[in-house]
Amino acid sequence: MSEDDLTEMIYEHQEEQLDLDTINKLENREDHSVLEADMIKGEPLYPHEVTRDGVFTLYIMALLFYLTAFVPPPLHSAADPTAGTAYPPPLPDWYLLWAFGCLKVAWDIKMTIPLSMLPFLGLEDIELFLMSAKVWGTLVQGLIVNLVIAVPFIDRAIGALIDPQYGDVVNRGHERRPVEDPVRAAIGVYGIVMIVMLSIFSINANIALYYPQVTTDILMVLTVWGPIVLAIMTYVFLDRRRSEGAKPLTDEERFDLYVNGITDRRMQRIYEFKLNRCYQCGLCDDICPVRDMEGEHELNIIYNTFQNEHDGTAMWSCITCGMCTAVCPQNIEYIDYVLEQRALFTMGASSDSDTTIPNIIGGESPKAVLNHE
Amino acid sequence: MSSRTKPYARTIPHPLFERLIVEDAMNKDESSWKPERPHEYGYFPGCVDFMDVEVKFTHLNKGDADHASIAAASIKLLNYANIDPLILDMNMFKCSGHDQLWQGQLEVFDALKEHNMRRLKESGIKILTCSCAECYRTFAVDYDLPGKLGIKVEHITQTLQGRGLKFKAPENVTVAYHDPCRLGRMMGEYEAPRDLIQLVDGATMVELENNKERALCCGVSSMMYCNDATKAVRRKRLDQGTDAGIDLMLGGCPKCYMHMQCMLNEERMNPEDGHHHDYEMMDLMQFLVACLEGEN
Ligand code: SF4
Ligand code: SF4
Numbered sequence: 001m002s003e004d005d006l007t008e009m010i011y012e013h014q015e016e017q018l019d020l021d022t023i024n025k026l027e028n029r030e031d032h033s034v035l036e037a038d039m040i041k042g043e044p045l046y047p048h049e050v051t052r053d054g055v056f057t058l059y060i061m062a063l064l065f066y067l068t069a070f071v072p073p074p075l076h077s078a079a080d081p082t083a084g085t086a087y088p089p090p091l092p093d094w095y096l097l098w099a100f101g102c103l104k105v106a107w108d109i110k111m112t113i114p115l116s117m118l119p120f121l122g123l124e125d126i127e128l129f130l131m132s133a134k135v136w137g138t139l140v141q142g143l144i145v146n147l148v149i150a151v152p153f154i155d156r157a158i159g160a161l162i163d164p165q166y167g168d169v170v171n172r173g174h175e176r177r178p179v180e181d182p183v184r185a186a187i188g189v190y191g192i193v194m195i196v197m198l199s200i201f202s203i204n205a206n207i208a209l210y211y212p213q214v215t216t217d218i219l220m221v222l223t224v225w226g227p228i229v230l231a232i233m234t235y236v237f238l239d240r241r242r243s244e245g246a247k248p249l250t251d252e253e254r255f256d257l258y259v260n261g262i263t264d265r266r267m268q269r270i271y272e273f274k275l276n277r278c279y280q281c282g283l284c285d286d287i288c289p290v291r292d293m294e295g296e297h298e299l300n301i302i303y304n305t306f307q308n309e310h311d312g313t314a315m316w317s318c319i320t321c322g323m324c325t326a327v328c329p330q331n332i333e334y335i336d337y338v339l340e341q342r343a344l345f346t347m348g349a350s351s352d353s354d355t356t357i358p359n360i361i362g363g364e365s366p367k368a369v370l371n372h373e
Numbered sequence: 374m375s376s377r378t379k380p381y382a383r384t385i386p387h388p389l390f391e392r393l394i395v396e397d398a399m400n401k402d403e404s405s406w407k408p409e410r411p412h413e414y415g416y417f418p419g420c421v422d423f424m425d426v427e428v429k430f431t432h433l434n435k436g437d438a439d440h441a442s443i444a445a446a447s448i449k450l451l452n453y454a455n456i457d458p459l460i461l462d463m464n465m466f467k468c469s470g471h472d473q474l475w476q477g478q479l480e481v482f483d484a485l486k487e488h489n490m491r492r493l494k495e496s497g498i499k500i501l502t503c504s505c506a507e508c509y510r511t512f513a514v515d516y517d518l519p520g521k522l523g524i525k526v527e528h529i530t531q532t533l534q535g536r537g538l539k540f541k542a543p544e545n546v547t548v549a550y551h552d553p554c555r556l557g558r559m560m561g562e563y564e565a566p567r568d569l570i571q572l573v574d575g576a577t578m579v580e581l582e583n584n585k586e587r588a589l590c591c592g593v594s595s596m597m598y599c600n601d602a603t604k605a606v607r608r609k610r611l612d613q614g615t616d617a618g619i620d621l622m623l624g625g626c627p628k629c630y631m632h633m634q635c636m637l638n639e640e641r642m643n644p645e646d647g648h649h650h651d652y653e654m655m656d657l658m659q660f661l662v663a664c665l666e667g668e669n
Binding site: 290317318319323342346 | 474475476477479554559586590592593594597598601602603605606609
């Protein structure tokens with residue numbers, strides 16, 4: 001191996017190291033902007049939403065009272081109390097099947113504590129009765145509804161624990177796409193699948209009528225494990241996508257992107273991870289002073305960045321005034337993106353290493369000093 | 374061996390003092406330091422004194438903007454508010470690194486940050502106040518001083534706000550406040566400077582056409598450019614001042630002051646261009662110090 005090759009190798013290694021270092025540093029930076037925390041979009045629950053919902057509810061009630069008073073519903077013939085029980089039993093409306101399912105599941109799970117768990121009592125074969133299926137099946141329904149109501153409060157409590165400074169602004173003012181928040185997405189999937197499975201479970205008698213091989217036991221297993229499995233799958237899938245998307249492009253990919261544009265979805269996700277909340281309303285572009293001054297239609301800074309049509313010029317002509325983020329309904333931190341891209345372009349170093357003062361006067365450039373360390 | 378060459382990298386113009394800051398950052402200073410007595414407040418003048426005293430930026434530029442007076446005015450005002458700050462000047466500290474960070478020079482920024490963090494720890498202050506909006510943002514967000522060292526970071530207007538200060542303008546003036554982007558949009562502070570201006574007897578405050586969240590930028594762009602676009606941004610901003618009929622435009626950031634004053638100066642030197650703005654740019658601190666009771 002010639003000396004030149006060796007030099008080349010060392011040089012390449014240093015390059016790589018520098019690149020990795022920059023990426024590492026960027027990734028370890030905390031949220032750099034506080035803009036989002038201070039800008040909460042939307043209306044507060046109280047008094048806005050409460051008033052609106054209250055008025056709407058009263059309006060519907062008034063309508064119902066009016067209808068019952070002036071358009072009485074027809075009465076059919078009286079029910080026959082001596083008639084035999086129908087099989088399969090009558091079902092509630094489809095949207096209440098999950099509640100019915102809760103009751104049915106409760107029927108199959110005994111709420112008792114076998115005292116054999118507490119051997120010191122010496123009452124091995126007695127089971128302590130906690131509550132009847134009717135009671136806990138009903139309780140579970142209430143529990144689910146209350147959980148849904150409590151979500152925002154739980155969210156805030158967790159946020160306050162994690163980050164006391166911004167605890168009361170947990171979602172930082174905007175909804176998130178599932179890929180940005182895999183944990184919550186997985187919980188959501190669990191809930192939805194659970195509701196579907198409970199509904200299916202609730203009609204087990206009807207299913208058994210047509211497909212006798214689908215027994216209640218099978219349905220039970222599906223109802224308990226199906227949602228858990230799907231939630232885990234959701235989490236794993238979204239988390240992979242997230243870590244993929246947070247990675248910056250390599251040099252080759254960047255070059256490819258510039259020459260061929262976006263060629264696959266992964267590239268799109270990565271390159272625009274910070275920007276792809278944008279729905280291209282154009283507000284940022286209207287307000288951007290640089291665009292206003294420089295190019296009527298040509299220098300469409302943010303739009304071009306989003307479309308990967310810039311060659312770095314737009315990136316450097318941004319004066320990081322933050323007006324785009326201030327008007328953006330999606331709170332896209334464009335300046336943060338600019339900051340990161342600039343650091344990646346220069347690889348964190350100050351440019352013009354060769355022409356630094358010490359170099360001119362014969363010393364070593366700070367860059368070289370740093371490299372040797 | 375040649376230095377890195379990236380085909381797409383763009384050369385960032387380097388004014389002389391930025392070069393010096395980079396050199397300064399890379400010279401590691403390992404000495405330890407202890408202030409003579411404990412202070413609750415620390416005041417960070419930033420690069421303003423550095424720029425004027427060491428590089429004579431404005432003199433190179435044939436301008437008359439006097440940055441060092443911002444630091445002097447700030448200290449005077451802090452004393453007036455019965456605060457005895459520790460002066461965190463360039464003898465012990467280095468530039469906060471704001472411009473380096475925004476130009477993408479993470480290495481330089483990290484070196485500066487490391488040094489300043491160590492010094493801040495040694496200084497033992499509880500509250501850090503800056504007269505520069507950029508330093509304020511950098512210390513609060515990029516250094517994360519409140520989280521890392523438990524030091525509260527304030528802009529000087531926030532420190533002076535609500536301390537029962539009284540000011541009297543030497544003559545009746547109409548002033549407008551120009552929101553710096555780092556203080557306003559980035560840190561969400563719009564009221565503290567305005568409150569201070571309201572305290573000045575004899576000063577009438579008007580709002581420029583774009584204010585608060587929608588304030589136009591002075592175009593300083595982390596000291597990277599002075600090109601057509603940034604000049605146009607500045608001119609637009611200055612025109613808004615003329616439209617509002619003001620006598621003084623007040624800024625909360627030395628960079629705004631420098632950039633605007635430079636433009637005004639250039640216009641004055643070239644009267645044949647026909648661009649003229651009939652008022653002055655001043656930093657809020659300079660203005661307030663001029664309005665101190667007993668001074669006039
Ligand atoms: S304001 Fe936000 S959402 Fe609208 S185009 Fe700009 S970046 Fe996209
Ligand atoms: S931060 Fe940059 S892109 Fe956004 S409005 Fe300002 S100059 Fe335009």
